[in-house]
Amino acid sequence: MTISRRKFLGWCGVAGLGVARAKPVRSASLQEFAGYPDSLGVLHDTTLCIGCRSCEAACNRVNELPEPAEAFTDLSVFKARRRTSAKTYTVVNRFEAPGSGRKPVFVKKQCNHCLEPACAAACFVGAFQKSKEGPVVYDASVCVGCRYCMIACPFEIPAYEYDNAFTPRVMKCTLCAPRIKDGLLPGCVEACPTEALSFGRRKDLIRMARQRIVSYPDRYVDHIYGEHEMGGTSWLYLSGVPFSHAGMREDLGVTPALAFTSGALSTVPLIASLWPVLLVGIYAVSRRKEKLYETEKASAVEAAMEKTTLKARAELEQALEKARREKDAAIEKEVRKAIKAKSIQPGGEDKDA
Amino acid sequence: MPEKRIHLGSGRITPFNLVSGVIIVLGLMITVIRYTGGLAAVTRLSDYNPWGIWIGFDLLVGVALAAGGYVTSAAVYVFGLKRYHSAVRPAVLTGFLGYALVVAALTYDVGRGWRLPYPFLVQQGTTSVLFEVAACVALYLTVLFLEFSPAALEWLGLKRARNLAVKMTMVLTIFGVILSTLHQSSLGSLFLIAPSKLHPLWYSPYLPVYFFVSSITAGLSMVIVEGALSGRYLSHKMDPAHLADKDQVALGFAKAAAFILAGYFAIKVMGISVGNHWNLLSTPYGLWFLLELVGFVALPCFLYAIGVRERNLTIIKTAAVWTVLGIVLNRLNVSLVAFNWHLPAGERYFPHWMEIGLSVFLVTVGILVFRFIALRMPIFYEHPEFEENEKHSYSVDR
Ligand code: SF4
Ligand code: SF4
Ligand code: SF4
Numbered sequence: 001m002t003i004s005r006r007k008f009l010g011w012c013g014v015a016g017l018g019v020a021r022a023k024p025v026r027s028a029s030l031q032e033f034a035g036y037p038d039s040l041g042v043l044h045d046t047t048l049c050i051g052c053r054s055c056e057a058a059c060n061r062v063n064e065l066p067e068p069a070e071a072f073t074d075l076s077v078f079k080a081r082r083r084t085s086a087k088t089y090t091v092v093n094r095f096e097a098p099g100s101g102r103k104p105v106f107v108k109k110q111c112n113h114c115l116e117p118a119c120a121a122a123c124f125v126g127a128f129q130k131s132k133e134g135p136v137v138y139d140a141s142v143c144v145g146c147r148y149c150m151i152a153c154p155f156e157i158p159a160y161e162y163d164n165a166f167t168p169r170v171m172k173c174t175l176c177a178p179r180i181k182d183g184l185l186p187g188c189v190e191a192c193p194t195e196a197l198s199f200g201r202r203k204d205l206i207r208m209a210r211q212r213i214v215s216y217p218d219r220y221v222d223h224i225y226g227e228h229e230m231g232g233t234s235w236l237y238l239s240g241v242p243f244s245h246a247g248m249r250e251d252l253g254v255t256p257a258l259a260f261t262s263g264a265l266s267t268v269p270l271i272a273s274l275w276p277v278l279l280v281g282i283y284a285v286s287r288r289k290e291k292l293y294e295t296e297k298a299s300a301v302e303a304a305m306e307k308t309t310l311k312a313r314a315e316l317e318q319a320l321e322k323a324r325r326e327k328d329a330a331i332e333k334e335v336r337k338a339i340k341a342k343s344i345q346p347g348g349e350d351k352d353a
Numbered sequence: 354m355p356e357k358r359i360h361l362g363s364g365r366i367t368p369f370n371l372v373s374g375v376i377i378v379l380g381l382m383i384t385v386i387r388y389t390g391g392l393a394a395v396t397r398l399s400d401y402n403p404w405g406i407w408i409g410f411d412l413l414v415g416v417a418l419a420a421g422g423y424v425t426s427a428a429v430y431v432f433g434l435k436r437y438h439s440a441v442r443p444a445v446l447t448g449f450l451g452y453a454l455v456v457a458a459l460t461y462d463v464g465r466g467w468r469l470p471y472p473f474l475v476q477q478g479t480t481s482v483l484f485e486v487a488a489c490v491a492l493y494l495t496v497l498f499l500e501f502s503p504a505a506l507e508w509l510g511l512k513r514a515r516n517l518a519v520k521m522t523m524v525l526t527i528f529g530v531i532l533s534t535l536h537q538s539s540l541g542s543l544f545l546i547a548p549s550k551l552h553p554l555w556y557s558p559y560l561p562v563y564f565f566v567s568s569i570t571a572g573l574s575m576v577i578v579e580g581a582l583s584g585r586y587l588s589h590k591m592d593p594a595h596l597a598d599k600d601q602v603a604l605g606f607a608k609a610a611a612f613i614l615a616g617y618f619a620i621k622v623m624g625i626s627v628g629n630h631w632n633l634l635s636t637p638y639g640l641w642f643l644l645e646l647v648g649f650v651a652l653p654c655f656l657y658a659i660g661v662r663e664r665n666l667t668i669i670k671t672a673a674v675w676t677v678l679g680i681v682l683n684r685l686n687v688s689l690v691a692f693n694w695h696l697p698a699g700e701r702y703f704p705h706w707m708e709i710g711l712s713v714f715l716v717t718v719g720i721l722v723f724r725f726i727a728l729r730m731p732i733f734y735e736h737p738e739f740e741e742n743e744k745h746s747y748s749v750d751r
Contacts, residue, residue: 124472124484145464147403159400162393168464264542286433
């Protein structure tokens with residue numbers, strides 16, 4: 001029941017329960033992830049690249065991509081700077097080297113198969129996975145097509161099938177994962193006539209690259225592009241000109257993309273647990289205030305009522321009293337009148353009274 | 354008073370109905386083209402610019418402007434500001450419609466809209482900020498639906514269900530505030546993953562904070578704007594209590610907006626100094642940034658403050674519209690204008706007219722549905738049969 005377990009863990013993760021994440025990607029940005037041991041990669045020595053576009057043709061063939069508008073032998077494409085697209089997983093660009101008289105530089109561009117890929121960190125269905133073998137593989141069967149992976153990729157690689165109405169896919173180099181599994185070389189590497197591309201274990205490629213830099217210090221810039229860029233990539237580059245002259249960004253830094261968002265994501269459990277407490281607290285205070293206000297109001301009313309009742313009672317009593325007095329007075333008056341009448345009118349009864 | 358005569362009676366041929374009819378027809382046409390020719394047929398999206406105005410405007414602006422729902426219900430139910438009670442239902446209704454439209458827009462924008470539940474049902478990409486956004490938006494849409502349901506149930510005369518729904522008010526409000534905090538800020542966090550593509554003046558580790566704080570000002574301002582609009586066109590549907598409270602709500606919310614805008618301004622300035630980007634302010638992008646910061650944050654803040662002091666509703670309404678425009682500008686800047694700023698002009702994005710057309714279509718649908726509901730359900734007045742009940746369950750005092 002791996003699926004349900006995974007799903008469960010996924011939901012725990014979003015609920016902020018802090019259970020281990022579903023994927024073995026680093027959970028915090030603190031420790032360095034050195035990549036899977038023995039993972040594979042390609043070293044692109046741009047000083048050996050002659051811009052023949054054989055790799056482009058091979059890639060197109062092995063991946064059964066649609067035929068391009070211009071033939072792969074047409075070198076006029078170098079006039080414009082190209083990028084990967086839904087129909088091309090890899091392109092070679094030409095850069096004029098600074099200073100006249102120097103040969104132009106050709107650089108092949110494709111997915112770099114990052115060790116901690118931005119695209120994988122960004123995808124909300126986990127359609128991208130970094131495999132132990134090295135390739136970053138994409139699963140079109142779950143992809144929603146939000147294209148956040150394209151926003152995230154610092155190398156501007158993934159492309160989208162915008163003209164497909166119902167089953168558009170994200171398209172990018174696969175590092176020929178299916179061929180590697182069959183023990184074959186990636187199509188582009190196999191086709192390269194000059195060994196500008198070397199396929200192997202990333203560890204070995206780095207050693208090889210460093211050796212070349214040491215052996216030919218005049219030929220190379222002392223930097224292996226991809227060793228640390230964005231946390232390291234499976235595809236590595238050597239160059240004779242500063243990489244920024246070869247169309248590659250040198251300002252990306254060594255922090256893997258995941259680290260940029262992990263901080264913000266880690267506040268989720270915090271907000272989810274603190275907010276309710278705070279809000280209920282505020283609610284309680286406002287309720288209490290309101291209650292106090294209400295009780296105060298009620299008691300004021302009661303007091304007022306009491307006062308009025310008392311006053312009313314007093315008034316009533318007064319009135320009664322007055323009435324009584326008036327009545328008494330009236331009786332007295334009558335009595336007196338009667339007495340008077342009796343005394344005028346002599347009779348035996350009076351003496352009795 | 355010619356405007357009075359346009360008052361939004363449905364079913365008659367008025368300029369309003371005519372224009373919205375044309376927009377609806379256009380929208381339906383764009384829908385057909387979108388689902389037959391793909392995104393390429395109706396958008397100018399490219400491999401460099403995977404997100405256009407359907408994300409920049411419909412999602413980012415839409416969610417920010419729909420913040421009135423959580424802001425108002427939090428003010429009334431959590432903070433106990435009962436005197437704003439009459440503002441809750443309209444705000445919750447616009448919030449609900451806003452979010453529903455955001456989801457509708459997303460079904461157009463993503464490649465396979467019917468897969469939108471996949472992140473929950475099939476496989477969870479928990480390392481993704483977008484996953485958090487999606488989860489919160491889905492849950493919050495449900496919350497808003499439930500918060501709105503009493504009005505619908507009163508209209509339908511389903512007393513028992515309605516009373517049950519009303520009982521959940523408090524829990525829903527708190528849940529809504531949590532979800533809103535999370536996804537309003539996460540919409541900003543979305544861009545944290547691409548520091549190499551967003552201009553440093555807009556890129557900041559504080560992006561989530563900026564988005565959250567500005568969403569509050571957006572919510573407050575939208576309540577004022579909506580209040581002004583419905584006061585003009587739907588006043589015949591308002592009960593005396595609502596009419597009496599209207600200006601009080603505007604004044605109170607304006608005061609809050611002034612304070613929060615001031616705070617927002619301060620943390621934006623703090624962001625520049627933390628990143629030490631002062632030198633960038635004199636570049637063209639810097640001037641654009643200053644226009645946003647001074648022209649659409651500081652100025653409306655100032656205007657709000659004056660409006661509150663003078664108790665002048667015209668100034669307050671102007672400030673509200675201005676703030677809303679500022680939010681639109683900010684979200685478009687982050688997602689489109691300052692995004693991919695490093696690319697040559699030829700690779701930059703500009704929307705296709707059909708992208709704009711669809712956004713206008715969705716907004717129009719929102720207004721029409723709002724009108725339909727406000728003309729029928731107890732939104733601006735208390736249902737006579739439930740008035741007592743209402744008072745009892747919320748203990749509203751007037
Ligand atoms: S280069 Fe881009 S697409 Fe390729 S693995 Fe890295 S982030 Fe993903
Ligand atoms: S477009 Fe597909 S692969 Fe890319 S982030 Fe979205 S769901 Fe994942
Ligand atoms: S590794 Fe394969 S998919 Fe990638 S560029 Fe080479 S041939 Fe194309």
